[in-house]
Amino acid sequence: MKIVLTGLTLLLALSGIGACVHSAVYTSNVEEKYPPIGSMVDVNGKPVHVIEAGEASAPPVLMIHGASANAREFTFTLAPLLQDDFRVLMADRPGHGYSGRPEASETLEVQAAQMAGVLRQLAPEQKAVIVGHSYGGAVALRLALDNPDLVSGVVLLAPVTHDWGGGGETWYNKIAGPPVIGPIFSQLVPLVAPSMVKSGIDGVFDPKDAPDGYYSDAAVGLLFRPPSFRANADDMNVLQDELAAQQDRYPELSMPVVLFSGARDTVIDPKLHAGKIKHQVGGFELVKLPDTGHMPHHHHGDEIADVIRRLAARNDDQSS
Structure with a gap:
């Protein structure tokens, strides 16, 4: 019996080592394939990777991506539609892409503070239009709440804005988050997740088709590096509590907020999020997209770009 247990222990240890080696190789390969293509901005002692498009002297637009x-x-x-008229800043959130992760980055406060730091360094004394997709919508709102001096308007794309009352958390985020089992589980992710997610991308775009080459163009594979996967899990595991603490502050927003909502969204409940925030913000505008799901910027880019131009022009009028 002792020999059997020793053999099992050795087998588990070898399996663990194998998974670690595989994840290290995966990380090296995926970072070689999708290297950083922007610049690093130091914010609160951590680097924030910012991809830019357009002229540095143009009015700023900051774009904040969602989970995963x-x-x-x-x-x-969106960037190609705006780069002739704006300085488009696209920032990796803490722990995602190539951005560092400060302490307590799972909170919306810290997420927003890192984004605010980008604006203060790259677009000082200017107000920006903030664009947030999905989870990034919650960060965009927090940025506007905590730093209204930086924000001329907010454009939300299929955002999560409110506590949804429990449930809906994914099993893999629950496993990846805890401090003991999480790091072990995250080492296994590169073994299976990349092939699985490629087949599941269509569900995020449903009822539209995912663009050809989306997995590569969006560098989705960066998510499955163990630290990034755990960062994403930590963000999602506390999101409901974070939103519950934030949602009562939305009446403080004094700038215009425009929300693009896909009626066929299966990732979030648009009636819950858009349906609640529209009663809380004075300068609120809801754009309903009847045949769109959770990725409106891929199929309604021209409409979104027009709204960004309108909000930026409004800021110019008020400043002159």
């Missing part, structure tokens, strides 16, 4: 993503999400969608 990185700043490349906007490089082939």
